[in-house]
Structures are given as C-alpha cells and as structure tokens.
Amino acid sequence: MLPINKITHRLCFMMSKTLYITCCCGCCSALRPRYKRLVDNIFPALPQDGLVKSNMEKLTFYSLSSPEKLDRIGDYLFQKASRDIYRRRHGFVIIAMEAMDQLLLACHSQTLNLFVESFLKMVQKLLESTDPQLQILATQSFVRFANIEEDTPSYHRRYDFFVSKFSAMCHSNHTDKPTRDSIRLAGIRGLQGVIRKTVSDDLVENIWEAQHMDKIVPSLLYNMQGAEKYETVLCLEPETDTREGIEEPPKLAEACLRELVGRASYGHIRSVLRPVLTHFDRHELWLPCDFAVHIFKIIMFSIQAQYSYSVVEALMQHLDASGGGSGTRVRAARATVLSNIVAIAAGDSVGPSVLEIINNLLTNLRASVARDSELSFQKESDERLYQEALINALGEFADHLPDFQKIDIMMFIVSKIPSGRGKPTKADCMLQSILLKSLLKVGTTYKTTELSKAFPAAFLEALLRVSSTSEARTRALLQRILHTLLDRRANAPLLIVPTVNYEQLGLTVEKCSRPDLIFISKHGYAIFSSLYEGLQLESNTAENISAIYTTLSLLAIELASEETVCDMLQLILAIQQSAISNPVLSAAQQCQLHAVAVALAALVPHVLVLPPLGDYVKQIIEARREEAEHMLPPLSDEYDVPPNKLPNKLPYLMIDQMALGECLKASGIEPSRLQTASPYTGGATVGLAHRHSWVEAGATQGRDSLADISAGPVTELDSANSSPGVQRHPAQSESVSLEALRRAASGPSEAERRDAERRKVSLNNTFRTAPFDHLLHITQPKYEIQDKLEEIFNSISEEPLLPVGAGSPAGKTQNQVQPYTKYLTELFLY
C-alpha cells in the first residue's frame, strides 16, 4: 500500500499541474464520456512501454474528485481488459490491472464499494485465464485489495469462486517447477487474502463454513507436507508478514495456517480441525508421525490459548476413528501426536476439562487392553506401542498440571483399577498393570511435600488394596509408585537393592516433620501391615521383596523419628519371625526375608544415629557373614544352602527382641512399645473383609489399641481355616513350662528346628495334595495328645505369673497360640 503522505503529495502535485485541463475540457465531454477518454489515455501505444504515468495521475485525480464515476471507470477498464484477454494482448491486461490497483489504493473507503465490484470481476477474469502470469498478477491485486480495511459492509460480495480457484492453484501441477511453485505461492497468498478479508467481518461470507474449510485447510496442508524437513518453532519471525518475504510454499502455507488458527474462535476450531484430521487420514500422513506432530504443534502454538483444550479433545475423539488404513500403528501414531501436544494444552486446562482428558485417555487405554486381550497372537507389540503412547500422553499432561491436580488424577486413575477380588481375568490383570503404569507415570511427575497430601486416605487405601493383587509384577509396579511418592530426597535410586553398608550410600536424611508424624501415626499400621502381607506371598520374586524393602527403607528415612523407631523395629522382628514360621515361603524367600530384615535393622540406627543399636546389628551382620552369607544382602533368586545352615537352624544369628529393647533403652528411647504384642498377623492369607477396613481401623483405633491381644487371635481364627500354616512353634515343645516357652521364643534348638522344618514341609505337602477325607482320617487318632495339650494349656492359663502383654514374649505367644491348639491342634502337630 502506498504511504499516505505519498498520496497527498501526489495529489497536491496534480492539483497544481492539471487544474487548467480540468477547466477547459468540459466542452469535449459531449463527444465521448470524459472518464472513457481518461481511461483510454493511460494505455500506451505499445504495451511494453507500460502505464502512462502522467495520464494515470489524471485519471486518479478525476476519480477522486468525482467518486460517483468510479463504478463506470471500473466497468470500462474491465471491458477493455476482457477484450484484451480475449485477443491475448496480455501487456495491456497487465496495464489495466495496474491501473485498477492504483485506483483502488487511492480511493477513499466510503466510495470503494462501487469500484470493488468491477475490480473483483477483473481479478476473477484474470484468474480464469490459463496463463500462469495473469493468474499470479490477479492474485497480487487481490491480496492488495484484501489488505484494505473497508468500513462499509459488503453484504452481496461472495468469495466462493476465489476460495475454489485459489485452492486449485495450491494444487498446481505445472510441469515447470519454478512456475508451479509461484502458482502455488499465489494460491496460498490468495487464500490468506480471503481469510483476512472475511474473518473479521461477520456480514460477509462465513469463511468457517465446511465448504470453504474443506478446501482451504487441505490446500495448506498439501503444500506443507512437501517440505523436506519439519522444523517446528513456537512462532514465526515477525518479519514474515508473508506478502513478499517467503518464497517457499511450505513456509508460506505454515504462516497462513497459523494465521487461520490464530483467528479461529471457539466455535470455529472444530471446522479447522475436522479437515485437518480428514486430510491426515486420506493422505495417510500419520505414519511416520513427525509431520503430524509438526502440524499439531503449529496448531497448538498459534491457537488462542483458552481453546487449546479443544484440539486435544478433537484428536482424542479421533484416536479410534477409522480411515487412513487405520491400523493399530496409526492409532499409536495419533496417540504419539497427542502426547506431544497435550503438554502444551495442560497449562491452560482447568477443572472438568482436565478430568475429561484423563478419563478419555483411560477409556482409550481400556479399549486397547480389551482389544489386546482378544487377539493376543499378533499385533501385540503394536497395541503395546499404542498403550505406551497413551500412557506417555497421560504423563506429559499430568506433568504440566499443578500438584494438587496430580493427586486428583492419581485418585481418579486408582478408582478405575479393577479390584483384585475374585479371580481376575487376563484382561483385568493387563488393565491393572496398564493403569498402574499410568499411575506411575503421573506419580513421577508429582513432587511430594507432605505425606498426608500425597496420600489422602482414600488414595492410600486404594493403593494398599492393589498391593495384594495376585500378579507379582503388578505388585512390584505398585511398590514403584510408592517409591516415587514417598521419596522426597532422591534416596530411592540408592536403595533399590537391600544392603547393610549405608555409610557409603550417602543417603539424605532429615528430621521427620510434625505433619508427617501425625500421618504415620494415623496410617502407619495400615501401610506397614500391607507391606508385611506383601512379603508373605508365595509368588514373590526377589524383585518383589527388594521393592518392598525399598519402600520400607524409604519410609524409615522419610519418617526418621524416635517416635516411629519402635514400630519399625517391631515390623522388622515380625518379618524375621515370618521368615521362620510362614510355611508357604520357599527356602530362598526365607533367606531373602532374613536379609531384608537385617538390612532394615541396619538402616534404622544409621538414620537415627543410635550407636548401641548400630553396634548390635553390626554384630549380627558380622556373625552372619562368617556363618551364613545367605542371610545377608544382596538378594538372589537361588540359594544353595546346606541343610544345617538353614535360617531356622541358626537361632543365635537372629535379631533378638530383648536385645533390641536394651539397645533402645541405652539410647534413651522407651522400648515398651516394642514389647507389646506384634500386630502383624502371621498368615499369608488374611480375610479380605478384614483388610478393607485397615485404614479406618488404624485411624480410629489408634496404634495402641492394636496391641489389644484379643483382636489378634479372633482374626487369626477366621483366617485359619484357609491357612493351615498359621501357627507358632512353641506348640511343638513337649513339656510346656515357662522356661520352655521362653526358650522357644528366643528360638528353638537346632534339633527342634530340623524337626519342625521337616514337619512343616510334609504338612504342607499333605495339605496341598491329600484329599480331604484322608486328612480327616489321619488326624483322627491324635486325641490323646490333644487332650494332654489341653490339660497343659489349662494349667498354663491358670498360672498367674504372666499378666497379659506385660512384657514377656512368651506370655504373648502363648496367648495367641491357645485358640489354635484348642481346636486345630491335629493340623499343627501332624
């Protein structure tokens, strides 16, 4: 556009110079309309001479001074040009177009409407010709026109032809590459012009209608997909105002697409996105997905931020759409695109839209898992790719959300996990592990500050519920989630495998904060006993046990406090105890548990700086190192242990409860809680009904009431019918006396141990393999012993020496044992 000052300057110049002509030419007008003469005069004799400048100035001045003539001037110019086109005198056509351009720019906007009609007719005329040069020329004029801001609406003007024609030009297939490029460039510029002209004016054609978008968008994309490489930048440099600067169709198309998307309001986003998605399907552009990522990033970068969510939404709805030979790989590619753009949207998403996105992703995941489990023979890896891409998208999205929303999302995901009850189908298991993977992905983006915020009660309960699922790998995954959420000081990588040498690790330990203490006093029991249960499962691999070790050690570090030390030690003792007494565990698992117990025992004094305890544990470690390496970390899958070195043959290598109490006392910590009854039930299978209420139970009862011994036996009784192995070894001693019990609590003799082991194995085998009748039969003739035992126990219970829970471990054991022996002795004795 000409600068204003130039125009005014020219006007003044013309005023002075041509005043006299205007005065004396009135008389000639009778012969031929004056405007026609003026128009005729601007054409030179030979077209190569170009526009006659001085006469053009006259024409401009005339049209300015009598604007009512503008439409006739335009019309006459158009007629002349049409004739010239017909006669293929292109030189004159170009001159006519130039003249019209100048008039257009010189005109005041109020009078423009009259002229524009013929101007556009002229442009159309040129576009209709087959000559590329004229088409390009017409486009340039059109763009000039498009950049004029009109203040009067033009209701009747239509751009249908221009959109159609410019789109066709964008697809030019001219044999000569430079010509083809310039036609395509012209097409893109033309489209850009139409967009500019129509987008801001509600009264003219609605450019967002499908019939236009279906032409414009594919035309732009078609030009962009031709680029050799795709560099996505946040926004183009400002100087690329695109009128002259860009010489490559892809670049210009990109600028145009950005402009289009940037101007789209909420209602219009869809009309842009639909053709984009269709185009990708039709041209099979999802694979490889770099172009798709490129385009969608451009869209995300240029869209008005508050609408970016709708792009994510549209793409998500399209994930499963057919078309474009929609295989799993295409879906995976779409999901990859999604994961690439979802982060850009996350910053601007709020409230329900966030959950909607998450929900959508999860729904897609579930659909994928369902498909996967249906046809698991082939394509499996493709489906996996898809799932992985979706999970990545989830993680990317969550990563950019504020922390409180991450917790919401995690709770939401947990709520979608199928419950571990009953017999889980293969699909359930897959879904479970997929959702846990998602959870892990989100969890890793979360920065824990306070444990109570990271683990709202409902979330914690749901997590712990999953922790007892039957799939070993799923359980390991769950532990990893706990690691990421617990680990605030980046200790987790150091604690992946059990160790006893903590000095070298360089752990970061800080004092436990008050809110955390409150948290653990509320939920500690639930967490600990769930982890304890986790260690008791027959299907555990070394990985599972290491993972639980990591969780426990992180808990020990994060909650380092003198108030929690007793709980921790109690748990360690319980783990050790279970390694001896839980019959479902293999020898390897027993060794692993011993190793874990001693590793944790070594961690506690390291974290809390308790030298006496540290020394004690060190002694045990040294002793084990000499005699029983297999009871120390590192864990291994196979243990080659001579029978006489089996853990239960080495009672003097165990961590002793009394000794622990002494050590604590020496450090000034009250060990009484250590001596209360162990709240951890021994069996691997505890009634599910019981498990459900852990969190509430822990919260309402408080820790101390859990020591109430009456609670223990009752629940154990419930579970006992499904678990023949829940028993305590003292029941096996022949002569029951206080002395014997005490000895038994500190560990049975070697001979007894061997005996017990043999029995245990045979008992296990019997109850696993023998038919029920047979079992009944073989338990029949044992009445005498039972009677005898009953007698003995009766006498014991009369003994006033051991008040319940007063400190002697033997007394406690005895109390727990009683109900079993009473009713089920034959099971244990055989």
Next chain:
Amino acid sequence: MEDYKFLFKVVLVGNAGVGKTCLVRRFTQGLFPPGQGATIGVDFMIKTVEVDGEKVKLQIWDTAGQERFRSITQSYYRSAHALILVYDISCQPTFDCLPDWLREIEEYANNKVLRILVGNKTDREDREIPRHIGDDFAQRNGMYFLETSAKEAENVERLFMEIAVELMEQAKCKELPKYDGSLGPINDKNKAVAVAKVHVLN
C-alpha cells in the same frame, strides 16, 4: 466483446485415469494431451458457449480421481450445477465404482444437481462395458448418459453443449432461484446490469 448471461459450474468426477482431464482439455482447448499426468487436487477451466444466441459461461472443475484427494474434491460438489460422472469403458473396475460415486454425490452435492454418466475412451478396442449396460445404469439412477472419446473428439462438444442447454432451460424455468447464492462473486442484480449495459453499448 465477451460477456455472458448464464454461468454454470460443472464438476467432473470418476476414478483416476478415466480421462476426466482429457475431456476437459479437449473441450476447452481442443487438444488431446498424450501422457497427461494425474491431476492433483482440483483443476479449473473456463469455456463460454453460445446457446440460442445467448452466451453461457461454463466453469469446469476437473477433480483428481485419486482416493487421497477425495476430501477436497468433495467440497467442490456442493456448488456444482452439473456433475459429470466418468468411467472408462475399457476398464470394468471404474464402472464397478459407480455406485460408490453416486453415494458420494448423494451425500455432498445439491440434490437437484444435473447428473450425467459418461463412458469415455470409445476409441479403445478392448471395450469391457457394453453400451447398453452403461445406459441401463444411467437410467436406473436417473442420469443422462453419453459415450465419448476425448482422443477422437467424439461427443465431447455435444456433452458440454447438452449440459449447457439443459441447465439453461432449467434456469429459465426457475429464473435460477436456487442457485442464486452460489454464482461466484457477481450477484444477479449486477449481472443483469452488466448485460443491459452491453446491449446499450452494442
């Protein structure tokens, strides 16, 4: 002096390689381009013909037959006055696809659109679709039918002329009420003025 009284939009559709572009070239430029490459997207040609002494301008949109351009070509159906559906008489698959094309036309085009079925390449020796089969199909679906050869210039002129005549009759009956909105940038009133002026000037 060139101007016109009627403007009609004609869109050619059909499978890739049936000769749509050649038909258009033959009609607009009077030549048969051997080795014509596949059309990309949409091509545009214009031709003015005279019917009953009145000038009729035909805007011819020549679409790509390839599947991948289907979405952009479909967007051109909507404003068409006439749709020419082309198949290759020496290629059975192009004929077999006709029902699909009709479905697409149903979906995207104006339901009053003039539809013409054209069996192209009659110059070929290896005809696979007998004339009457094409004719039957056209009748069943309420279409006009014509067999052409772009190479031999057979029936090409006639094809477009008949379209022009038919559309003009339609337009005269109804004074173009329903196509009002889609006649390019020039609205009716202006065109009438323009035409009137031409008369004065002549």
